[in-house]
Amino acid sequence: MDTTQLVYLVFGLVIALGLLLDLGFLSKKNQVISTKTALIQTLFWVLIAMGFFVFLWIEEGNKNAVEYLSAYLMEWSLSVDNIFVFIIIFSAFKVKPHFYGRVLLIGILMAIIFRIIFITIGVVLIHEFHWLLYIFGLFLLYTGYKMFKSTEESEFNPQDSKVYRFLYKYIPLTSHDGNGKYFIREKGKPVYTTLFVVVVMLGITDIVFALDSIPAVMGISESKLIIYTSNTFAVLGLRSLFFLLRGAVSKFDYLQQGIAIVLIFIGIKMLAENWINQWINKDNQVIISLFVIVGCISSSIFYSMLHQKKGTPKDVIVKD
Numbered sequence: 001m002d003t004t005q006l007v008y009l010v011f012g013l014v015i016a017l018g019l020l021l022d023l024g025f026l027s028k029k030n031q032v033i034s035t036k037t038a039l040i041q042t043l044f045w046v047l048i049a050m051g052f053f054v055f056l057w058i059e060e061g062n063k064n065a066v067e068y069l070s071a072y073l074m075e076w077s078l079s080v081d082n083i084f085v086f087i088i089i090f091s092a093f094k095v096k097p098h099f100y101g102r103v104l105l106i107g108i109l110m111a112i113i114f115r116i117i118f119i120t121i122g123v124v125l126i127h128e129f130h131w132l133l134y135i136f137g138l139f140l141l142y143t144g145y146k147m148f149k150s151t152e153e154s155e156f157n158p159q160d161s162k163v164y165r166f167l168y169k170y171i172p173l174t175s176h177d178g179n180g181k182y183f184i185r186e187k188g189k190p191v192y193t194t195l196f197v198v199v200v201m202l203g204i205t206d207i208v209f210a211l212d213s214i215p216a217v218m219g220i221s222e223s224k225l226i227i228y229t230s231n232t233f234a235v236l237g238l239r240s241l242f243f244l245l246r247g248a249v250s251k252f253d254y255l256q257q258g259i260a261i262v263l264i265f266i267g268i269k270m271l272a273e274n275w276i277n278q279w280i281n282k283d284n285q286v287i288i289s290l291f292v293i294v295g296c297i298s299s300s301i302f303y304s305m306l307h308q309k310k311g312t313p314k315d316v317i318v319k320d
Contacts, residue, residue: 033243041240049233067221070290075234104239107202136215137270144263219266258300
């Protein structure tokens with residue numbers, strides 16, 4: 001067994017054990033997750049991710065380990081944008097708090113499967129057609145610019161979305177949650193509940209976010225190992241992060257701008273790859289990327305704490 005196979009094996013075992021501990025001991029079915037429990041769960045997944053970082057440093061060297069850490073932080077910060085949209089979806093469909101955990105878990109597992117597919121296809125395409133990196137770079141520049149200028153996120157209405165209209169048109173839906181079920185029978189015919197709709201919308205929402213995040217991570221590392229592991233750990237921590245931040249996520253008014261600057265930076269890095277390689281070696285590029293990501297994200301959070309946008313919507317309060 002070579003080093004890469006060992007890392008994949010350890011990664012699989014850590015994920016399986018982490019899910020077992022999280023679902024078996026830290027969570028209970030239909031439990032309303034308190035802020036204290038969410039903090040414990042969030043720290044649990046962060047510690048696992050950081051433990052894997054140390055393991056990578058030992059087995060793969062500092063370059064791969066720092067690439068993993070940079071990619072993980074990138075994905076973790078993008079998760080906050082996911083959380084804001086998740087809150088809106090739960091509120092729009094009046095999901096009861098004790099169903100949040102189970103619905104989020106299914107949505108997150110769907111997200112991991114879709115991301116594995118996207119990453120696999122993306123890595124193969126880049127290996128065969130390296131020039132696609134420049135397309136991704138242009139896409140990140142455009143996305144970063146649009147994100148930096150955007151102020152419309154709070155106007156998102158799930159029930160006006162194309163996904164919901166498609167489901168409403170082609171699938172028999174009911175207006176209630178079926179007491180925790182995803183489909184039930186009414187008048188002898190199967191119908192799908194609001195929980196089913198929410199799960200589908202969570203999965204589609206993450207696919208949309210993945211279209212930004214996966215190219216961004218590929219701009220940090222071209223290693224399938226790094227991209228798979230950083231994405232998986234960040235997404236698995238999303239459920240507990242949702243419960244931790246759901247009452248305060250709208251306080252991060254300027255986080256979107258911080259993320260946008262990071263996306264623009266990575267886009268420029270991808271477009272200028274050949275020129276940059278002549279002046280800065282790969283190891284130093286990885287270190288610089290890490291500092292830029294940490295600096296932009298932390299600065300935007302601190303700036304958000306000191307300055308609140310005028311006309312910012314009030315916090316979304318979810319009653320337990």
